[in-house]
Amino acid sequence: QQQVKQSPQSLIVQKGGISIINCAYENTAFDYFPWYQQFPGKGPALLIAIRPDVSEKKEGRFTISFNKSAKQFSLHIMDSQPGDSATYFCAASMEGSARQLTFGSGTQLTVLP
Amino acid sequence: DAGITQSPRHKVTETGTPVTLRCHQTENHRYMYWYRQDPGHGLRLIHYSYGVKDTDKGEVSDGYSVSRSKTEDFLLTLESATSSQTSVYFCAISPGNDEQYFGPGTRLTVT
Incomplete structure (x- = not known):
């Protein structure tokens, strides 16, 4: 049972453009929503995270938008750069069970120079 | 990779053989996790530990x-490897807040 659905599967953006990746969740008990960035051959790296008590969080060029009523959250990458080309995963966790993460299926982002 | 090492980094083994993957951390974090990563599935949790000898x-x-016999080591064992266990395995650690930090991964191929 996939509790976090991620789209699109792949995304191609021109340098300087905005990359947008979307995730939807089912379990309303989720209360922590991180995004991970993964380069080929490397482990996922925590990029940015949000809790449902805020609707937006920004760190540099990366912004999470959160819609609690729609049970959706998205990652926006402003001024996308070729170095941002990677696979991005959304995830969610809840209190208990050691805060285990439930991941989306991933989005492969390619930023063209 | 946040003070996490995984060994081996690559392994090829035959169906039916036992395999043990090791995760070692230098952060003294309480929580440790094993995930597998497969195309189209993201990362899926296999087992986790919330302390020495405490696993689920x-x-x-x-x-x-x-x-998990020591805080720093978390071992994953495939008792009798199958081709469906061909995957990339990631260990993660957490100090007990929400954040998890991942190791570099082990690519396992079962032939």
């Missing part, structure tokens, strides 16, 4: 066992 099952635990 995750979403895809069938065919896997774990042990």
Whole structure:
């Protein structure tokens, strides 16, 4: 049972453009929503995270938008750069069970120079 | 990779053989996790540990066992490897807040 659905599967953006990746969740008990960035051959790296008590969080060029009523959250990458080309995963966790993460299926982002 | 090492980094083994993957951390974090990564599935939790000798099952635990005899080491064992266990395995650690930090991964091929 996939509790976090991620789209699109792949995304191609021109340098300087905005990359947008979307995730939807089912379990309303989720209360922590991180995004991970993964380069080929490397482990996922925590990029940015949000809790449902805020609707937006920004760190540099990366912004999470959160819609609690729609049970959706998205990652926006402003001024996308070729170095941002990677696979991005959304995830969610809840209190208990050691805060285990439930991941989306991933989005492969390619930023063209 | 946040003070996490995984060994081996690559392994090829035959169906039916036992395999043990090791995760070692230098952060003294309480929580440790094993995930597998497969195309189209993201990362899925196999087992996790919330302390020495304290472990529990995750979403895809069938065919896997774990042990944690020291804070710094978390072992994942495939008792009898199958081709369906060909995957990339990631260890993660957490100090007990929400954040998890991942190791570099082990690519396992079962022939």
